Amino acid sequence: MRVYLSIIATLLVFLAFSQEPKTYFEHEISKHLKAYKTQSEIAIENDDKEYAEFLFDSLFDSHLKSSYISEITLNKANGGRLNTSNVENAFLLITKSAWEQLDSKEIEAINRMSIMYKGQIDIVILFWTSKSIAKKRGSDFNSLVTVTYVDERENNSNHIIKPYKHSFGAPTCFYISEDKRLLNIDRKFTANLDEDDSELAFKSAHQQIKLILFEDKKTNEGIITTLN
Incomplete structure (x- = not known):
């Protein structure tokens, strides 16, 4: 019985991970774009290109990378x-x-x-x-x-x-x-x-x-x- 319960638990964990909802580009960009633009505009005004690039890299790596595109x-x-x-x-x-x-x-x-x-x-x-x-x-x-x-x-x-x-x-x-x-x-x-x-x-x-x-x-x- 314990063996069967262990197998069932493993399957449930697998299904939970496999059914994790996809993240989509247009949803992620709508949530984070305003804050990114506000900060990047300040960086550009201050002629801080390095920080502007850092902001873009952070936005992409944290929220956009590997997101799905809708049809x-x-x-x-x-x-x-x-x-x-x-x-x-x-x-x-x-x-x-x-x-x-x-x-x-x-x-x-x-x-x-x-x-x-x-x-x-x-x-x-x-x-x-x-x-x-x-x-x-x-x-x-x-x-x-x-x-x-x-x-x-x-x-x-x-x-x-x-x-x-x-x-x-x-x-x-x-x-x-x-x-x-x-x-x-x-x-x-x-x-x-x-x-x-x-x-x-x-x-x-x-x-x-x-x-x-x-x-x-x-x-x-x-x-x-x-x-x-």
Whole structure:
């Protein structure tokens, strides 16, 4: 009898842990974003970039890392829709503002990345603008890169997609795993990067992809960028 009771107790503990509720990105960011922004704005006013980075790292590591993303449906610039629940691979969601001009080096590198990791990682570009502008600005990406858009004039009630813009602005790159967990976030701290800083950002993005998504796989090519 004691053996059976022990087995039942073990099973109950296992079930309790296995049924632990998931945490979702949009819920966590809504709870913690206000305090983060207040403190980070003070750090920026005081020109304390190191503390601002510390605040972001603390927010991400404590509340956002490994949180799940809810299902998102995005309009494709060339027609049709993309549902994130149907994306089989890990993917990068790279957000772009309506007024941001794309750099040719960035487009070239993203196209190259899509070829390098074909079948392993998908790349989704999200323009916060109208369909016509998104289609025009996304025309230089190859067919492996999915160009989407959100026109907020027609999307005022979508609380799930809004945090991807209003939390950290644009451009921002969200690294999302196959099981739809948020693994990392890249965002620009300053509006203008010089050439050396830009090159470091490119290499950092490449390293994150290798370490987080493909740590057991090797690539022969050198740099990748998701940032301007």
